Amino acid sequence: xxxxxxxxxxxxxxxxxxxxxxxxxxxxxxxxxxxxxxxxxxxxxxxxxxxxxxxxxxxxxxxxxxxxxxxxxxxxxxxxxxxxxxxxxxxxxxxxxxxxxxxxxxxxxxxx
Amino acid sequence: xxxxxxxxxxxxxxxxxxxxxxxxxxxxxxxxxxxxxxxxxxxxxxxxxxxxxxxxxxxxxxxxxxxxxxxxxxxxxxxxxxxxxxxxxxxxxxxxxxxxxxxxxxxxxxxxxxx
Numbered sequence: 165x166x167x168x169x170x171x172x173x174x175x176x177x178x179x180x181x182x183x184x185x186x187x188x189x190x191x192x193x194x195x196x197x198x199x200x201x202x203x204x205x206x207x208x209x210x211x212x213x214x215x216x217x218x219x220x221x222x223x224x225x226x227x228x229x230x231x232x233x234x235x236x237x238x239x240x241x242x243x244x245x246x247x248x249x250x251x252x253x254x255x256x257x258x259x260x261x262x263x264x265x266x267x268x269x270x271x272x273x274x275x276x
Numbered sequence: 277x278x279x280x281x282x283x284x285x286x287x288x289x290x291x292x293x294x295x296x297x298x299x300x301x302x303x304x305x306x307x308x309x310x311x312x313x314x315x316x317x318x319x320x321x322x323x324x325x326x327x328x329x330x331x332x333x334x335x336x337x338x339x340x341x342x343x344x345x346x347x348x349x350x351x352x353x354x355x356x357x358x359x360x361x362x363x364x365x366x367x368x369x370x371x372x373x374x375x376x377x378x379x380x381x382x383x384x385x386x387x388x389x390x391x
Binding site: 196200207208209213253257263264266269 | 280307309318319321324326331332367369371373378379380381382383384385
């Protein structure tokens with residue numbers, strides 16, 4: 165029979181509102197973090213990254229915040245649009261290591 | 277830049293058949309990664325290469341899976357024999373390496389269905 169799949173956390177927001185997607189990481193040695201966006205039927209797409217010597221980085225309509233004290237990462241999307249609907253993954257790695265460790269993802273749904 | 281290219285985009289095969297997935301990384305990238313994504317297990321790293329050499333294959337499920345990278349612009353992931361539990365979306369990704377950035381860029385994936 166069908167296996168039970170991952171239960172992705174889901175965030176629903178109204179179009180035009182701001183979204184905040186959170187991610188906790190466990191490895192205190194991680195020093196590089198990336199947010200990916202995956203739309204249905206597509207591969208993960210790079211959005212924004214941040215290194216551990218920063219606590220905030222801004223892109224176009226997106227901001228990533230890093231709190232190393234509590235090992236927490238967040239992605240803020242301003243003025244969400246229907247095209248922002250996707251699953252968002254955080255990923256981390258340690259300097260010199262090429263393997264990224266991915267979170268389970270958060271599904272963002274934009275309501276009209 | 278064309279990005280990471282994967283083929284085929286969809287593959288439907290019968291249990292026991294050999295399946296070969298192909299990947300062309302972004303030109304100039306030194307690292308190539310193969311991932312598998314399922315609803316059950318999420319995104320899993322299978323193997324990665326640096327300058328065409330396999331570095332870590334600890335994620336390869338079993339001996340039925342093998343990956344090669346004969347040159348800097350081509351890699352294959354082979355499953356022989358395939359089983360229904362291999363059904364998943366397989367992604368290839370590449371990254372520049374050499375201290376430039378660790379960002380991995382993903383291809384569109386190959387959706388594999390094993391009947």
